[in-house]
Structures are given as C-alpha cells and as structure tokens.
Amino acid sequence: MRSDILGKYTPYNSIIHRLDPRLKFFALILLMVIVFLPFGNYTNRFIVLGILTLIIGLIMVIGRVSFSSFFRSLSSLWMMVIFLLIFMFFIPTKGDYPIYSFNENYTLYWDNLLQVAHILVRLILMIALTIILTSTTLPMDITYALDWYLTPLKLVKFPTQVVSLTISLALRFIPTLLNEANRIMNAQKSRGVDYNKGFFMAKIKSITTLIIPLLVSCFSRSDELAIAMEARGYDPYKHRTRYKSLKFSYKDLIALLIIILIASMVITFSICSSTISGFDDIINFIWGIKTI
Amino acid sequence: MSMIEFHHVSFVYNKKDPNRYDAINDINFNIEENDFVALVGKTGSGKSTLIQTLNGLLLPSKGYTKVKDFIVTGDKEIIKKLVKEKKYKKTELKNFSKLRKEVGMVFQFPEYQLFSETVLKDVMFGPKNFGFKEKEAEEKAKECLKKVGLDASYFNRSPFELSGGEKRRVAIAGIIASNPSILVLDEPTVGLDPNGRKEILDLVKKIHQEGTTIIIVTHDMETVMNYANKVIVLKDSKYLGMMKPSELFNKDDIETYSLEVPPFYKFKRYLKEYGYKKDISEANDLASLINILSEEK
Numbered sequence: 167m168r169s170d171i172l173g174k175y176t177p178y179n180s181i182i183h184r185l186d187p188r189l190k191f192f193a194l195i196l197l198m199v200i201v202f203l204p205f206g207n208y209t210n211r212f213i214v215l216g217i218l219t220l221i222i223g224l225i226m227v228i229g230r231v232s233f234s235s236f237f238r239s240l241s242s243l244w245m246m247v248i249f250l251l252i253f254m255f256f257i258p259t260k261g262d263y264p265i266y267s268f269n270e271n272y273t274l275y276w277d278n279l280l281q282v283a284h285i286l287v288r289l290i291l292m293i294a295l296t297i298i299l300t301s302t303t304l305p306m307d308i309t310y311a312l313d314w315y316l317t318p319l320k321l322v323k324f325p326t327q328v329v330s331l332t333i334s335l336a337l338r339f340i341p342t343l344l345n346e347a348n349r350i351m352n353a354q355k356s357r358g359v360d361y362n363k364g365f366f367m368a369k370i371k372s373i374t375t376l377i378i379p380l381l382v383s384c385f386s387r388s389d390e391l392a393i394a395m396e397a398r399g400y401d402p403y404k405h406r407t408r409y410k411s412l413k414f415s416y417k418d419l420i421a422l423l424i425i426i427l428i429a430s431m432v433i434t435f436s437i438c439s440s441t442i443s444g445f446d447d448i449i450n451f452i453w454g455i456k457t458i
Numbered sequence: 459m460s461m462i463e464f465h466h467v468s469f470v471y472n473k474k475d476p477n478r479y480d481a482i483n484d485i486n487f488n489i490e491e492n493d494f495v496a497l498v499g500k501t502g503s504g505k506s507t508l509i510q511t512l513n514g515l516l517l518p519s520k521g522y523t524k525v526k527d528f529i530v531t532g533d534k535e536i537i538k539k540l541v542k543e544k545k546y547k548k549t550e551l552k553n554f555s556k557l558r559k560e561v562g563m564v565f566q567f568p569e570y571q572l573f574s575e576t577v578l579k580d581v582m583f584g585p586k587n588f589g590f591k592e593k594e595a596e597e598k599a600k601e602c603l604k605k606v607g608l609d610a611s612y613f614n615r616s617p618f619e620l621s622g623g624e625k626r627r628v629a630i631a632g633i634i635a636s637n638p639s640i641l642v643l644d645e646p647t648v649g650l651d652p653n654g655r656k657e658i659l660d661l662v663k664k665i666h667q668e669g670t671t672i673i674i675v676t677h678d679m680e681t682v683m684n685y686a687n688k689v690i691v692l693k694d695s696k697y698l699g700m701m702k703p704s705e706l707f708n709k710d711d712i713e714t715y716s717l718e719v720p721p722f723y724k725f726k727r728y729l730k731e732y733g734y735k736k737d738i739s740e741a742n743d744l745a746s747l748i749n750i751l752s753e754e755k
Contacts, residue, residue: 177476232474346570352515353571356563357632358555358587375583378573382618 174235174341176301182229186418187307188314193425194299197222200432201291206439208280214432215287221428222294229302236297240290250285254278305337310412328402335391343384350379460488461640461671462512466521469507473519481507483695484521489688494663494672496682496703499692500716505675508692509642512673513561514554525640528557559588562638566645569625572617577603577628580617584636595635602631606661623654630661640671647678659685679720683707691715704742722747 177183182190201218205211226233261275268274299308313330320326351361354375361372467485472478482504489495497505510516511523517532524530529551531537540546565571574580581599582592590598603612606627612620617628626646634641643662647655655678663685666672676682682689682703689706691698693715706712707723719727726738726747741747 234474349565350571352510353563353565353568355515356513356558356561356565357571357584358558358636360555375571375573379570383570 174301175304176230176232178230178302180229180302181417182225182298182302184417185302185421186412186414187303187311188412188414189418189422189425190299190303191308191311191315192422194295196425196429197295198292200429200436201288201295203432203436204440205436208277208284210435210439211284212287214435215284215291218291218432219287222291222298225298226294229298231298231301235301236294239293239297243286243289243293246289247282247286250282254282305340306334306410307412309334309337310408310410314412325403327406331402339387342387343380346383347376347380350376350383461491461493461526462489462673463524464488464508464511464521465524467508467511467518467523468520469504469511469516470519471507480695482692485692485697487690487697487700489671489673492666492669492671494666494685494687495674495700496686496689497673497675497692498677498679498682498689498717499698501677503692504695505692506644509563509644509673509675512640512642513558513563515563525557525561528554528560530554530557555588559636560638561640561642562633562636564630564633564641564643564646566648568629568633568646569617569622571629571632572625575616576614577608577617577620578613580628581632581635584632588636590636598635598637599631602635603628605634605664606631607657623650623657626650626654626658627661630658634665634670638670640673641665642673642675644675645677646674647676647681677718679707679718683720683722691717708739 197218201215205214225231226236255274255278261277263276265274265276265279303311309330312333313326316324316326316329351359354372355361359372359375361369361376364372464485464487467482468480469482470478470480485504485508497509499505507516511518511530512525514530517530520533522529522531522533522536529536529540529546531551537548537551540551541548572580574583578596578599581603582595585595585598586592600610600613603609608624608627608631612624612628617625620628630646641662646662647658650658659681662672662674674681674686686703688700689703690700691706698715706715706717707719708726709715712719722744726741729738736750738747738750741750
C-alpha cells in the first residue's frame with residue numbers, strides 16, 4: 167500500500183511549508199474553484215489552464231513537492247481516462263471539427279477529444295493542489311485551519327469542536343491504517359496473494375483479503391481509542407485550549423495578495439470570455455492564433 | 459551449501475526523502491538447513507526489514523539475499539550481471555510466488571490476517587494460492603489445524619469468534635499448511651499470556667523437529683535461551699555476529715549489544731560477583747548449574 171497516495175507530509179523548510187495553514191487551505195479552495203470556471207472556447211480554456219499549470223508547477227518546485235509521488239498518484243486516473251474516452255467516443259455529440267464520419271448518424275469530432283483532455287487537465291490540477299497542501303502542511307495544522315474556518319458556526323451552536331476532533335482523528339489515523347494495510351498485505355502476499363495480477367474478479371477477491379481484516383482492525387482500534395479517551399475524562403463539549411496558536415505573518419499576507427491577484431485575473435478572464443461578445447476576436451488578435 | 463545467504467544486504471526506506479532511513483547496512487551471514495535461529499536486537503535495529511527480504515516483500519537496495527536457488531534483490535547492477543551471465547531470467551528475479559511457498563512468514567499479530575468465514579477455509583487459502591488442489595488443500599489444512607492443537611470442532615467456526623491465542627494458532631496453521639521449508643516468525647508471541655506463549659513456542663519447536671528451518675525475531679531472551687540453537691545480533695542496522703545463545707549470554711560485554719540477560723545468566727553473574735570461584739561457564743541450564751553447585755557442597 168502506497169503511503170504517499172495523497173502526498174505524504176515531507177518535513178522540508180520551504181516558504182510554502184512555513185506559510186500559515188489557514189492561508190494554504192484558503193488558496194487550495196480558491197485555486198480549485200478557478201480551475202473549474204468556464205472560459206468559453208477550447209483555446210481560451212487550455213491557455214488559462216496552461217498558465218495555471220505553470221503557476222501550480224512553480225509552487226510544487228518551491229515547496230519541494232515530490233514530482234515522482236505526484237505522477238504515481240496520477241496512475242490511478244488511467245481507468246477514468248479509458249472510461250471518459252469510451253463515453254465521449256460512443257455517445258453521439260455535435261461539434262464543429264469532425265475527425266471521422268462513420269455514417270450519416272454518427273461522426274467523431276475533435277471536440278470530444280478536447281473535452282476529455284479538458285476534464286483530465288482540471289482533475290490533474292486538482293490533485294496537484296491537494297498534494298501541495300498535504301505535502302507541505304502537517305495534518306494537525308490542517309485540522310487547526312479547518313477548526314478556525316468553522317469558528318463562526320459556533321454562533322449557531324454548531325459543535326465545531328466535535329467536527330474538528332473527528333477530522334483530526336481521521337487524519338491522525340491515516341498513516342496508522344496505511345501501516346496496518348501494508349502489514350496485512352505483506353501477510354497475505356506471504357500466503358500467495360498477488361495484488362497486481364488478475365482481472366476484475368481476481369482483483370476483487372484479492373482486495374477482500376485486505377478489506378475484511380482491515381475493517382476488523384479499524385473497529386477494534388476505534389473501540390480502544392474511545393475507551394482510552396473516556397478513561398481520561400474527555401468531554402467534547404467542554405471549552406478547549408491549544409498548545410499551538412496560529413500566527414498570520416506579513417509573508418502570509420504577501421502570499422494571500424498574490425493568490426487573490428491570480429484569482430481575480432482568472433475570474434475576470436472567465437467573466438469576459440462568457441459575457442462580452444467579440445471577446446474571442448480580441449483574444450485571437452492577442453494570441454495571434456485561430457480559436458476553436 | 460547454506461540454505462540462506464545474505465550478501466552485503468542493505469535496505470533504505472524513503473530513499474529520496476528527508477525521512478530517509480538506512481534500515482540495514484551491509485549484512486553478511488549464512489543460515490544452514492534445519493537451523494533454529496533467533497534474530498535479536500533492540501527496536502529499530504533492522505530485524506523485521508531483514509526478514510522481509512527473505513521472501514521478496516522487500517528488495518535489498520544493495521546486495522542480495524539468496525534462499526536456496528532464489529535470488530532477492532532490487533540492486534540494478536546485480537540484476538544486470540545475473541541476466542548477462544544468463545544465470546537468471548529477469549522475470550525470475552521479479553516473480554516471488556515460488557519463493558513465498560518455500561518461505562512461510564508469520565507476522566506480529568497474525569490473527570489480523572484472517573478473513574474467511576470458517577477456520578478451515580482460512581487455512582486452505584494459502585495452499586490453494588500455491589497450487590494445491592481443493593481436496594489436497596483441505597486435507598493439509600485439517601492436518602495443520604490438528605498440529606496446532608485445534609480439533610475438528612473448530613473447522614467450521616468463524617475465526618472471528620475465537621480467542622486471541624486460538625486465532626494466532628489458526629494463522630500459524632495457515633502458513634505451515636503450504637509446506638514451507640523455512641518458517642520465519644516476527645515476534646509470534648507478542649500480546650500472549652505465558653501459557654499461550656509457551657504453547658506457540660512449543661509448536662514452533664515441534665515444526666522445527668519435523669525438519670523446517672526456523673528464523674524467529676524476538677525480544678524475549680528466555681525464548682532465545684530455551685529454543686534457539688543459534689542467535690544473530692543486529693545493532694544500529696548492522697550485523698554484530700552469530701553465535702550459540704550460551705556464548706552470547708556468557709559474554710561480559712553483553713550490555714554493549716543492548717540486550718536483556720535472562721534471569722538464569724544474571725544469577726550466574728551474581729554468583730561470580732559474590733565470590734563463587736568454581737567454573738560455572740559450562741552450565742547453560744538450571745539442572746547443570748545445580749549439579750555443579752551440589753558437587754561443591
């Protein structure tokens with residue numbers, strides 16, 4: 167079982183590592199939203215996504231995020247690519263740029279391929295953003311950030327502390343469960359299970375040998391944890407203090423301004439491309455290429 | 459010829475990461491057929507990593523592990539050399555299913571690997587994966603369950619309703635049912651009461667007497683003293699030596715190995731410290747020590 171599936175935290179001391187987790191969380195959400203904005207035609211979409219890819223790539227380099235673990239995370243997208251290709255190829259659609267006409271009723275368009283590529287690029291960028299957050303931020307810091315964002319809900323008596331405890335426990339137990347899964351997989355491999363071989367049914371059968379023991383172990387662990395917390399008098403509804411307090415420095419402010427600047431530019435581009443008629447002509451003129 | 463050979467075996471976790479950790483470093487030793495070897499060393503010395511190179515669960519970053527005719531290595535230069543010399547095909551160096559049949563491995567808390575609806579089915583799972591026919595696997599499973607002390611009344615019970623010790627015995631039966639010639643146990647008695655511990659260790663001893671080579675990873679020096687015929691010491695990822703248990707426990711500088719001396723050897727030390735003059739170094743069990751002491755009287 168790979169432990170870096172969502173970007174394991176790596177203890178470097180980069181600028182990105184040192185940023186306030188609340189800022190990183192905000193930037194993640196904001197960048198994810200702008201990746202999914204509409205940008206009119208495909209030329210505009212790919213130009214904006216290309217620029218965002220460069221920016222996100224640069225952040226990955228500065229944050230010393232492992233590109234190999236990023237590419238390994240993408241390997242699980244293959245099934246989705248195949249599914250999307252099948253879906254796009256065999257569902258008749260209308261487009262402007264035909265590739266091949268099978269008969270009068272069905273024509274394959276470049277638009278189908280571009281649509282698949284567009285979905286994939288957006289997903290890849292989303293994965294990259296998540297990996298940047300998890301590789302450069304301690305799980306507990308992510309929880310603190312989330313807890314801070316939930317604070318206003320306390321006004322309506324929402325039990326934010328219970329939510330943040332649940333999230334922090336879930337994050338805390340990810341490495342433990344991955345280790346457990348690894349141990350079970352090794353034990354099953356020693357009994358002749360090959361997790362890489364076989365087709366659908368064989369895979370399901372071999373995964374069963376992992377899932378059942380893992381669930382048994384999870385339930386037993388959660389029981390033990392609940393008892394241990396109760397034994398130490400834990401009350402989720404009591405006011406709690408923190409050992410670590412988050413501080414928003416001037417560096418965080420600069421980073422926030424940069425992120426807001428990028429986001430505003432992309433949002434403006436998105437609004438212009440979908441509302442101003444003749445905007446494509448201006449873009450055509452600027453890029454010097456024909457848009458599709 | 460030795461049954462198991464470690465040739466300059468090193469293994470690094472998180473190689474390209476700030477969390478890089480050299481778990482084992484340049485390990486060289488051999489284990490003979492039908493040995494009962496205990497692998498000792500403090501936590502983090504590399505014991506569990508080393509045994510996982512025995513059936514290809516981990517591939518040495520440098521050097522290689524040889525088990526019978528199987529080679530386990532992740533060292534590209536060694537692979538290249540072996541393929542070039544036509545000693546092995548590349549696919550043979552990447553496929554470990556035959557090796558895993560030869561090397562049975564029992565991990566810590568093996569009861570967590572149980573998943574089938576009945577005890578019998580769970581024990582049959584390994585042999586079936588290794589190519590035993592249904593009938594053959596069933597017979598072997600029943601034989602092994604009896605060997606670990608679980609009679610026919612257990613066969614159709616769910617493994618999840620058994621006690622901790624019983625679950626562990628089912629898990630061990632599941633490994634020995636595949637007929638391995640080498641049995642590797644990683645702290646098999648962790649979390650068991652003294653009786654349960656003795657039962658498991660006596661069972662391992664019985665399996666050894668039937669001709670299986672045993673490698674046991676343990677922190678319990680009583681186990682080393684009472685069951686193993688050789689002991690291998692690892693410290694800080696390095697191999698310190700292989701010797702008889704009595705030889706290790708009689709060493710004056712045993713503290714440098716970060717090992718706990720069994721009470722029997724502590725008692726011998728006290729005798730020496732309190733001025734007992736007669737040579738008691740040859741006494742390696744309570745009976746022989748009593749003999750020497752009574753002769754004196």
